[in-house]
Amino acid sequence: MKRSDRLARLVRAAADNGIVVPAFNVFYMPLIKPICDALKAYDTFGMVEISRIELQKFEVPSITAAAEEYSKHADPRVTALHLDHIPVIDEDGYKVDWRPLIEEGIRAGYDSVMIDGSRLPFEENVAVTAEVVRMAHAQGVLVEAELGSVLGHESGPLPPYDELFESKAGFTDPEQAREFVQRTGVDWLSVSVGSVHGAIAGAAKDQQKVKARLDIERIRQLREATGVPLVLHGGSGISLEYVRAAIANGIAKINIATDIRQPYDRTLAEGGTIEDGQRVVFETISDIIQNRYNIVGSATRLEELITLG
Template identity: 30%
Template sequence: MNTFEQLQKARKEHYAIGAFNAANIETLKAVVNSAVKLRSPVIIEASEGEADYIGKKQISSLVRIYKVEHNIPVILNLDHAASFDACKDAIEAGFDYVHIDGSKLPYEENLRITKEVATYAHQHNVMVEGEMDHIQGSSADHTNEDPGSYQKASQYTDPQKALDFVSQTGVDVFASFVGNLHGLYADEIHLKLDILEQIKKLLPDTYLSLHGGSGIVDDDVRKAIKMGIVKVNVNSEMRIAFKTALQKALNESDEVAIYKLTPPAIEAVQKVVEKKIMLFGSNDRHDLKNTAFLPIL
């Protein structure tokens, strides 16, 4: 089943595929373990920084090996790429999906670069996500901050403008700003579901992506999926879980063998991923053909 078919299945069956950032081999293992255990499709994604750290060809090869070895449906995505060249490099390295983020550019320039990426990607059967309005926040720890300070109504996605953006660029997936934020905050985040509903009505054939999946109220996530969200991004919770578990392991042990220190971090991240998979409803959507669950710690 290719990338398009996986998202089509998610939309038809009203679940979302979690898009989980893999910053290193440990977080990659945590996502794969979760996918196998819960028989779920997953999107493994890497930002430009993460992809450069691991290596685009290297992460592509690792994902391909895990897909074959564990018989799991995995989509590999370059997350929030800022340029055509970054997307081109990822496509040439074997990525299945690229997210071109020109939201900080003037609108006309965003249209131009996004269309350029979409044209090139489609020539290689690669799916493209576009972003029109910059989604606020970051994957840093914002737990002492009020999310309201980042949620400006004037910056929310205009549904009519979203229609223009998709029509002119030809993207397959659209990421909107409807109150969702990157990062974790002092309070849980509520979505502007009325705006999302309008976007869905105007873009019935476009797949919809929800960024900032770490801090949104669970019930709003479920409602968004019912409205047509097929992809939910998660990163901040994974990073915080990894750091907390690794710090604890380092503080409590004199061990110096790195591979003996990282399993608690892998397990902590896996717990986050499993919880999100269950929330998104993507568990038990894939027949592993009796593949045994063997954690790759």
């Protein structure tokens, strides 16, 4: 079985059976090791992911360098490497030369890539996403895209969260999502259903995230409309009852960034070593695997499901 076929089947099995695939963002190269170590230690299938934000605003030197470091620690049975959030227009409103970044990820051996055209008009998002699907699928690489607006990375302040949630502004429309998936052939869809990204600018990046809620009925409708595994960005800071309901209704992959970045930053700011920071990240991920998502052994379970299926 080709690696991309296996990954596609694993994530679909997760969506169909209420098992989540955690995807951990790497802001600093030393985070790769404890992420991989924790996934191996708990026989949990998850992803290591790097986005343009980590390249531009944190300490990941390049897409290729991250892939090389990942290869030193990864066990392909329990991990996959994902190129996250390559935007067409970035969080500061600037156009991005996205093609070389996607091409580098494909050349470097990433298992999947994400093109983010969510700040574009619908037709332009469709066109760009379809182009990336053609590029990536030709090389056996899966594609994630985004429809709707998951806020939080912007430099300005967010509107009050309750106001944002009640207005449903920017939430993904199920019928539009159906058309988007049909016209692009995308493998996974990142949806806006109430979560927010962690702040990455200035003092706000150290603040606790808002306690987000999720529109579970919308998730159910999106899953039914699209038929593809759904992705939740901004997975840190969501109330547990909503997280578990989301997983039960079609969210297959949840991105986690703030929950591991902030403890690492605090440890080093308090005089700890990189090794101390890595231990804290390992412990944090261990807690997420065991207590938040209850996915110890998910790697073996998912393999069994795709073998039977």
